Amino acid sequence: xxxxxxxxxxxxxxxxxxxxxxxxxxxxxxxxxxxxxxxxxxxxxxxxxxxxxxxxxxxxxxxxxxxxxxxxxxxxxxxxxxxxxxxxxxxxxxxxxxxxxxxxxxxxxxxxxxxxxxxxxxxxxxxxxxxxxxxxxxxxxxxxxxxxxxxxxxxxxxxxxxxxxxxxxxxxxxxxxxxxxxxxxxxxxxxxxxxxxxxxxxxxxxxxxxxxxxxxxxxxxxxxxxxxxxx
Numbered sequence: 001x002x003x004x005x006x007x008x009x010x011x012x013x014x015x016x017x018x019x020x021x022x023x024x025x026x027x028x029x030x031x032x033x034x035x036x037x038x039x040x041x042x043x044x045x046x047x048x049x050x051x052x053x054x055x056x057x058x059x060x061x062x063x064x065x066x067x068x069x070x071x072x073x074x075x076x077x078x079x080x081x082x083x084x085x086x087x088x089x090x091x092x093x094x095x096x097x098x099x100x101x102x103x104x105x106x107x108x109x110x111x112x113x114x115x116x117x118x119x120x121x122x123x124x125x126x127x128x129x130x131x132x133x134x135x136x137x138x139x140x141x142x143x144x145x146x147x148x149x150x151x152x153x154x155x156x157x158x159x160x161x162x163x164x165x166x167x168x169x170x171x172x173x174x175x176x177x178x179x180x181x182x183x184x185x186x187x188x189x190x191x192x193x194x195x196x197x198x199x200x201x202x203x204x205x206x207x208x209x210x211x212x213x214x215x216x217x218x219x220x221x222x223x224x225x226x227x228x229x230x231x
Contacts, residue, residue, distance in 0.1 A: 028157025
């Protein structure tokens with residue numbers, strides 16, 4: 001069975017919260033989803049900063065009025081149907097742990113990549129639980145945790161001149177229904193596909209591969225991503 005977007009659930013009415021939505025990756029995702037008409041709430045430790053970022057995104061091309069807003073992390077986590085975690089790795093554990101209550105029962109999408117950087121370039125960092133997504137799953141036993149959106153180029157996401165993004169989002173999850181929701185969310189962005197890539201134990205490979213993509217981008221001055229062939 002090949003990829004068939006028509007089998008995916010309708011997610012157009014879901015409100016998507018983005019924790020870390022004022023950072024480059026979170027902000028870019030917020031713009032792309034809002035531009036697709038998805039209701040989006042940007043979360044930050046500083047609610048005023050989140051609201052300001054939402055106002056800036058609302059003014060960008062293609063974003064309909066009233067589709068995006070910003071607030072504190074607790075309010076966004078509690079008031080969203082699905083929540084994307086896009087915080088820096090250094091603050092991942094503390095941020096996720098603090099939101100255990102409001103995230104209970106929700107689909108949580110972790111797109112954090114545990115990476116280090118030195119003179120030789122980017123490299124993956126070890127994580128006791130195996131991956132950032134597995135760490136999130138351990139901290140959020142009442143949530144449906146998926147790993148996804150790890151390989152998206154923040155500059156591409158944020159560029160208003162780019163209308164379509166030709167790449168695949170690899171999704172790791174224990175819950176296939178949750179993975180289908182995330183795949184449908186990815187498909188809201190023109191030319192993007194969400195592809196199930198195994199259980200959460202495989203997420204470390206996806207997170208670590210981001211180091212390779214960054215190295216490629218630096219070498220070739222590109223914004224590379226991933227596209228799965230024969231699917």
